[in-house]
Amino acid sequence: MEQVKWTTALWRFLRPALIAVGIVVVGAALSFLVAGEFSFQAYGDRLFWGGIGVGMLGGFAVVASLGAYSTLGTPSVLTAPGDARIAHSRVAEYLETNSRRYGFTMRMIVAGVLCIGLSALVNVLAG
Numbered sequence: 001m002e003q004v005k006w007t008t009a010l011w012r013f014l015r016p017a018l019i020a021v022g023i024v025v026v027g028a029a030l031s032f033l034v035a036g037e038f039s040f041q042a043y044g045d046r047l048f049w050g051g052i053g054v055g056m057l058g059g060f061a062v063v064a065s066l067g068a069y070s071t072l073g074t075p076s077v078l079t080a081p082g083d084a085r086i087a088h089s090r091v092a093e094y095l096e097t098n099s100r101r102y103g104f105t106m107r108m109i110v111a112g113v114l115c116i117g118l119s120a121l122v123n124v125l126a127g
Contacts, residue, residue, distance in 0.1 A: 013107065020111035024050035025118065040126030044119045051115025058108025061101050 028046035032038045 013103075014110070016104075017107045017111040017114065020054050020108065021114045021118070024054060024111070024115050040122055044122035044126065047115050047119035047122060051112040051119060053112075054108050054115060055112025058105040058112065061105045061108070064101065 024047065028043060028050055031046055032043070035042075
């Protein structure tokens with residue numbers, strides 16, 4: 001029972017990353033329809049740059065959340081007794097938003113690393 005939960009959580013984490021890798025792989029292949037003649041060296045290079053782009057997409061999420069933990073969206077001064085309850089719910093809401101944002105970042109970094117690894121594999125096999 002414990003292992004089923006672990007593998008399900010791993011699949012939920014990796015599924016979006018694998019979808020992003022699939023998009024990069026197909027996009028790199030389709031780019032040859034526009035650019036011209038296919039070669040494995042060029043395909044590996046396009047996979048590499050696609051992986052860099054996907055990783056940068058995850059980096060943009062980090063930049064977007066840089067100040068999110070400094071205030072957590074709460075006012076600095078609580079003036080009424082009811083403000084504490086509102087602040088508590090607001091903090092929980094912002095923490096959930098930030099955890100989703102960092103989850104996206106980690107998925108995109110994993111997708112970028114997988115694309116770069118595929119690029120290296122294609123270049124090694126192409127010889």
